[in-house]
Amino acid sequence: MSSIDWAVLIVTLVAIVSYGVYKSRGAQNIQGYLLGNQSSPWYAVCLSVMATQASAITFLSAPGQAYSSGMGFVQFYLGLPLAMIVLCITFVPIFHRLKVYTAYEYLEQRFDLKTRALTAFLFLIQRGLSTGITIYAPSIILSTILNINTTYTTLCIGSIVVAYTVYGGTKAVSYTQMLQMSIIFLGLFAAGIMVVHLLPGDVGFSKAIGIAGKMGRTNAIDFTFDLNNRYTVWTGIIGGFFLQLSYFGTDQSQVGRYLTGASVGQSRLGLLMNGLVKIPMQFLILLIGVLVFTFYQYNRPPIFFNSFELHKLENSSYNPQLNVLKKEYEEAFKSKQTEVNKLSKAISSSNQQVIDQQRVALQAADEQTKAIKTKVTTLMLQNDKGANVDDNNYIFLSFVTKYLPKGLIGLLIAIIFLASMGSTASALNSLASTSVIDIYKRLINKEADDAQYLKASRWSTLIWGAVCIVMAIFAGKIGNLLEAVNILGSYIYGTILGVFLVAFYVKHVGGRAVFCAALLAELMVCILGFNDVVAYLWLNVIGCLLVVILSMLLQPFFKKKTAAVSSNGS
Missing domain, CATH: 1.20.1730.10 (Sodium/glucose cotransporter)
Structure with missing residues (x-):
């Protein structure tokens, strides 16, 4: 700067x-x-x-x-x-x-x-x-x-x-x-x-x-x-x-x-x-x-946006292989740039048939640059197994x-x-x-x-x-x-929300029932999440509903238990 x-x-x-x-x-x-x-x-x-x-x-x-x-x-x-x-x-x-x-x-x-x-x-x-x-x-x-x-x-x-x-x-x-x-x-x-x-x-x-x-x-x-x-x-x-x-x-x-x-x-x-x-x-x-x-379709982006990881690779024994990939990347980007210009002209002419053809050609050129980038990240991992090969967070910063x-x-x-x-x-x-x-x-x-x-x-x-x-x-x-x-x-918000919804709206459910329901719901949400059973946003729905439903199902059991204890005590 x-x-x-x-x-x-x-x-x-x-x-x-x-x-x-x-x-x-x-x-x-x-x-x-x-x-x-x-x-x-x-x-x-x-x-x-x-x-x-x-x-x-x-x-x-x-x-x-x-x-x-x-x-x-x-x-x-x-x-x-x-x-x-x-x-x-x-x-x-x-x-x-x-x-x-x-x-x-x-x-x-x-x-x-x-x-x-x-x-x-x-x-x-x-x-x-x-x-x-x-x-x-x-x-x-x-x-x-x-x-x-x-x-x-x-x-x-x-x-x-x-x-x-x-x-x-x-x-x-x-x-x-x-x-x-x-x-x-x-x-x-x-x-x-x-x-x-x-x-x-x-x-x-x-x-x-x-x-x-x-x-x-x-x-x-x-x-x-x-x-x-x-x-x-x-x-x-x-x-x-x-x-x-x-x-x-x-x-x-x-x-x-x-x-x-x-x-x-x-x-x-x-x-x-x-x-x-x-x-x-x-x-x-x-x-x-x-x-x-x-x-970045008109201006060549870095072969890898995380400059710190890229510099580590450049200063390693893998630098000769990296230089070869950089040359391939530069040639691939030039080809991609040609296809972008053709697509731009097709959009200006409103020719839908040409637009569709150029879209396919541009996507193919884009895949070629991605393949070269994948080879770069492979080199990074060979050089350092702990390297951070996800540069998504660096794209806007680099620009x-x-x-x-x-x-x-x-x-x-x-x-x-x-x-x-x-x-x-x-x-x-x-x-x-x-x-x-x-x-x-x-x-x-x-x-x-x-x-x-x-x-x-x-x-x-x-x-x-x-x-x-x-x-x-x-x-x-x-x-x-x-x-x-x-x-x-x-992983956690659905369970906590379920506890609050029970507190606000399910007045007959007590503390022991909702406590056990929350523990069971959290366990089930973690199992579903770790195994990628559903997209993560659905875990909020599942966790919340599990707490509400399980607490209502468990409440009668705890009522009976409380009544039995009271009877024995008397």
Whole structure:
């Protein structure tokens, strides 16, 4: 990067962190530290909720996802607006009325302590692992720019986020997230314009989309009903609805954001606006990835986008073989470029027969370049068995650093950093609040004063920060980060959601029945998931329904057992 880009990056990061720390000064009690004294307006709730969900993973992996396999991932969010409506009607007023710090406090009032502890424990596992992945995402950027190992960049970035979250608590998180999302929207808009500007003069926006469409990259909607297809309208509306309902309704990283609302109405309005804005924002991010794909049909992309892994191979004994593959790749791309130009002319002439012929020819040329890339990754594994051969997360970053103008590069990289900082800080804050309120205060130290609980919250944030940084160091082997986070959540969210639905709507079911049902459901979901029986979004539906059904089936047994014990006692 240029000195201008470094200046933009550093000034943006320092200004936002300083602003968040300044605005969050004076948190003297646990209520202020974990809930920000419940004083946030609706727009702050909306931006904070969006920033928590839109991590650096979104801005690194989503364009790469669209580049590699098209825009189908947008269907993942189709259930979000419906989930927001359900949350506003049920979850939000209940949590506000009970004046809880965490979502899991309610479960002890409704069921018992062990059910509360189980759901809190499941959340801590899921969110702790996911936060490690979230911290890892921006470390990719520094690693690529500085050409150093991601371990060092992970330690650096993680330490910065942990420091201001420990100091400021949820206010530091909320105030920084408001500015973060404003800059993110500005940067994405600028990036989209620049991609189109960098295309050849005779290739405008519509033709760029048309070329990407002929190569299967604009397939945003799929109505086929296939349980093994990850992204269709049905998996999005049904499976996505259950996932989003559980994520926003039972995951403390999100519940903690809208519990900061000044009233039920402010929290509701913030969530509804999130439901309206999220899908267009995600569509725009994926569209940028599609435009980058078209750009690389005219401009030769790197033979491998992860420059750190490529440099390792170049400096190894396999470099002669790599050079041969680079020459083959260059020739293959020239052939591909010829076919792209022919397709562009066919689209301009609206000759459907020629368009179909050129589409087939271009896809064949594309497969040739992919085959060469596969040979490169094989060499990488021969050189280093632990090499990261999935470069999907590096595609957009490579484009930004090589082709965008000075200043804008620094801004876009700042956006990715800010997104990571916002979601990571929210996660750490939620991990701390759940650990202190649901574990420490409830099970370990029930009689401490407010100052002790505030101190415990800061220590818990620090400890979870260290744990997540360690997890982040090992996150590079899991492929596409965006999918990894959602797959991980799908193993647990359905079970937790099922417990809450039973608590709200199945009044005759008690604590022991729902506790056993949750354990059985989680076991069955893990078996189905590990064996790839269905697409991962359906695990949310299955887990939720299993908890509800099994708890209803088990409740009569526990009633009889309770009656028998009472009879023997008398």
